Amino acid sequence: MRLSAMNFASIGLAALAMSTAIAAPVTARTLPAKPAAKSATAKSAAIWQDRKLDAQARATALLAAMTQAEKLQLVRTYFPPFTMGKPGMPTDMIPSAGYMPGVPRLGIPTLRESDASLGVANQVEQRKGDVATALPSSLATAASFDPDVAYAGGRMAGAEARAKTFNVLLAGGVNLTRDPWGGRDFEYLGEDPVLAGNLAGASIAGVQSNHIISTVKHFALNAQETGRMIADSHLDWSALHESDLLAFNIAIARGKPASVMCAYNLVNTDHACESRELLTTVLRGDWHYQGFVMSDWGAVHSTVKAAMSGLDQQSGEELDKEIYFGEPLKAALAKGEVPAAQLDTMVRNVLTGIFASGLYDNPTPVTAQAIDYTAHADVAQKAAEEGIVLLKNAGLLPLAAGAKKIVLIGGHADVGVLSGGGSSQVRSVGGVPIEIPLKGGPAAGFARTTWHNSSPLQALRALLPSAQITYVDGSDKAAAAQAAQQADLALVFATQWRTEAEDILDLKLPSDQDGLITQVAGAQPRTVVVVESGGPVLMPWLDKVGAVLAAWYPGQRGGEAIANILLGKVNPSGHLPITFPASEAQAPRPAPIGLEIVKADDAASNAGSAGGQAKSFVVDYREGADVGYRWYAKQGLKPLFPFGYGLSYTQFGFGGFAVTQSAKGPVVSLDVTNKGQVAGAAVPQVYATLPGGGTARLVAYGRVQLAPGETRHLTLPVEIHALAHWQAGTRNWRIEAGDYRLTLGTQAGDEQASQTLHLAQATLPAAVR
Numbered sequence: 001m002r003l004s005a006m007n008f009a010s011i012g013l014a015a016l017a018m019s020t021a022i023a024a025p026v027t028a029r030t031l032p033a034k035p036a037a038k039s040a041t042a043k044s045a046a047i048w049q050d051r052k053l054d055a056q057a058r059a060t061a062l063l064a065a066m067t068q069a070e071k072l073q074l075v076r077t078y079f080p081p082f083t084m085g086k087p088g089m090p091t092d093m094i095p096s097a098g099y100m101p102g103v104p105r106l107g108i109p110t111l112r113e114s115d116a117s118l119g120v121a122n123q124v125e126q127r128k129g130d131v132a133t134a135l136p137s138s139l140a141t142a143a144s145f146d147p148d149v150a151y152a153g154g155r156m157a158g159a160e161a162r163a164k165t166f167n168v169l170l171a172g173g174v175n176l177t178r179d180p181w182g183g184r185d186f187e188y189l190g191e192d193p194v195l196a197g198n199l200a201g202a203s204i205a206g207v208q209s210n211h212i213i214s215t216v217k218h219f220a221l222n223a224q225e226t227g228r229m230i231a232d233s234h235l236d237w238s239a240l241h242e243s244d245l246l247a248f249n250i251a252i253a254r255g256k257p258a259s260v261m262c263a264y265n266l267v268n269t270d271h272a273c274e275s276r277e278l279l280t281t282v283l284r285g286d287w288h289y290q291g292f293v294m295s296d297w298g299a300v301h302s303t304v305k306a307a308m309s310g311l312d313q314q315s316g317e318e319l320d321k322e323i324y325f326g327e328p329l330k331a332a333l334a335k336g337e338v339p340a341a342q343l344d345t346m347v348r349n350v351l352t353g354i355f356a357s358g359l360y361d362n363p364t365p366v367t368a369q370a371i372d373y374t375a376h377a378d379v380a381q382k383a384a385e386e387g388i389v390l391l392k393n394a395g396l397l398p399l400a401a402g403a404k405k406i407v408l409i410g411g412h413a414d415v416g417v418l419s420g421g422g423s424s425q426v427r428s429v430g431g432v433p434i435e436i437p438l439k440g441g442p443a444a445g446f447a448r449t450t451w452h453n454s455s456p457l458q459a460l461r462a463l464l465p466s467a468q469i470t471y472v473d474g475s476d477k478a479a480a481a482q483a484a485q486q487a488d489l490a491l492v493f494a495t496q497w498r499t500e501a502e503d504i505l506d507l508k509l510p511s512d513q514d515g516l517i518t519q520v521a522g523a524q525p526r527t528v529v530v531v532e533s534g535g536p537v538l539m540p541w542l543d544k545v546g547a548v549l550a551a552w553y554p555g556q557r558g559g560e561a562i563a564n565i566l567l568g569k570v571n572p573s574g575h576l577p578i579t580f581p582a583s584e585a586q587a588p589r590p591a592p593i594g595l596e597i598v599k600a601d602d603a604a605s606n607a608g609s610a611g612g613q614a615k616s617f618v619v620d621y622r623e624g625a626d627v628g629y630r631w632y633a634k635q636g637l638k639p640l641f642p643f644g645y646g647l648s649y650t651q652f653g654f655g656g657f658a659v660t661q662s663a664k665g666p667v668v669s670l671d672v673t674n675k676g677q678v679a680g681a682a683v684p685q686v687y688a689t690l691p692g693g694g695t696a697r698l699v700a701y702g703r704v705q706l707a708p709g710e711t712r713h714l715t716l717p718v719e720i721h722a723l724a725h726w727q728a729g730t731r732n733w734r735i736e737a738g739d740y741r742l743t744l745g746t747q748a749g750d751e752q753a754s755q756t757l758h759l760a761q762a763t764l765p766a767a768v769r
């Protein structure tokens, strides 16, 4: 059987456990490459080892010492689950996403790749017993509006990866949320390019602070899971530059990822991994990116077109229809269809990434090292505590320390907190209390519905030792309502699971949890709902309950984080990085596009998501650059909760809002005062409307911790590219002369103060710096 890109979604990481049984054809490569003539090595050695030179210069020098066989070794990676143990394969592979044999004679390290959107992944426990610290979902990190939290999470995940001998992390997911039901929305950083780009950049910088490589992914416009390998994302290029590409541009500027992972989908009719516009014109030409482009797993469709468009490395090569960058590339080189200079460019890019990340000079250990999981769990807990959003509070929270009789209902809150599914799945420290295999669907091969071992019930009992705290599972609504009635307070834990490879079909809480909440709230007016979700959910019961927390997928210590927030040991400070619509009908599209096509195709081929013969289908991103809250504002729609929204147990006041010019561009300043009785963090947000009108967009934000009564002065840089328009003709950004209206508030649409910024016409370079 030959595995095609199309059916990776169903087989996916998949077949892991049974990997040896799957006879995936493997073209053995020459390993290790024969040493080149001594003289060539000796001549250039001093140059590439010179740490004072920049990464690209070192890469160029090293390249000159390589044989063609060695070069060809660097432009492809194995998918270990399919190749491990096969004759002729390296013997030091461990099951994970990718492996590229190094070139020891030149000091080129073997690349060992692991997924790591939310910590070092170990999907379907492909490495038995190998646990890692599970961060909360990236949406939670985004909700913190705190680059330090993003950096700390990346740094922690990178440290664990290194200690586990990995040196390439498939992290840095920064696709903007264009649809509220996206299966991977939880893995990304929300709907705003400035917020998402900055936090992705911080997290990537954190990963790479360990001298290992991080990707930024999935480049670009990989905005839905339905038919993700055949969906043709259509969007005007200028609008793309001003939205999704701006997020990537900022993430690359801030995080300097050594690699960019191109996406599964097509973009304006070309496969993302063979889009010359994306991989060469934008990435190399506009942004001067020097690292390497690796494909997503199963996203390559050609040899010559892909290589000539700017793809440097075919990832997990056995997952594509062909090992395009193996023998076919060699043949194309021989025929001159791919010039030798192009191979050199590809290899130089890979080497540049290896030098720039510090990996060349700081090789990863060859055996696993000890990890301080307790310290790392603290990192995950802080991220959860900063990211949990208080959506409603009619005086119920924080829970009085004297609360006597509390019942927890549903969500398996007795044993843990929910995790999102897919390649980001971490096998978390402490084991997995619940793991439910999927009955079918595109994710069935590589995802299971999994809870992390962090029990809200136990955490609450630890904080309230003299209270009587019980749990009922909620499967019997009447019994749950009765338990609620007999208690002083009911805490309902509602869950919505999402996974890579599948979009959810609507925003309702599944399994009639709405009915459960309504019935419980009818019996107990003091009802609090804690929602563990991968994005927005509808809340038909909102006005019947006393308080609501959006806890996202809160990670390794989610139970403790939720308990601390409920009790006020931590004051909630998260703000929504994504709009919660009032109904599905408010979204730019009424449902995921292509469902019928994918369903019919799957039925015909019996091969999982779009695994059959269906050609591509168009997803028209008609909202253009008006993503998320900008779409809702443009349509005049009032969502359930707007972007940026989040309550606190204290109140903040703003004053002295001003805008000035600095050498680096416009900056806003303001005073923030904690006017309440408890300490807390404020998240002031500044939105701008351009002289030509249009929708207001986030251009600056801050986060500041304040003691009761304390005032602090903040100075926040304005993201100038968010004030500019992309010029397709000249390939740069243009600031129009005129008045820019800057408003200060705590959510999109909130205007507590405003200022006018007058700007002269100006041109900005294509690349964010």
Ligand code: BGC
Pocket (backbone or CB within 6 Å): 013, 097, 115, 170, 217, 218, 296, 297, 423
């Ligand atoms: C995902 C990537 C991931 C890769 C390797 C793909 O299915 O889209 O995000 O890094 O698999 O596991």
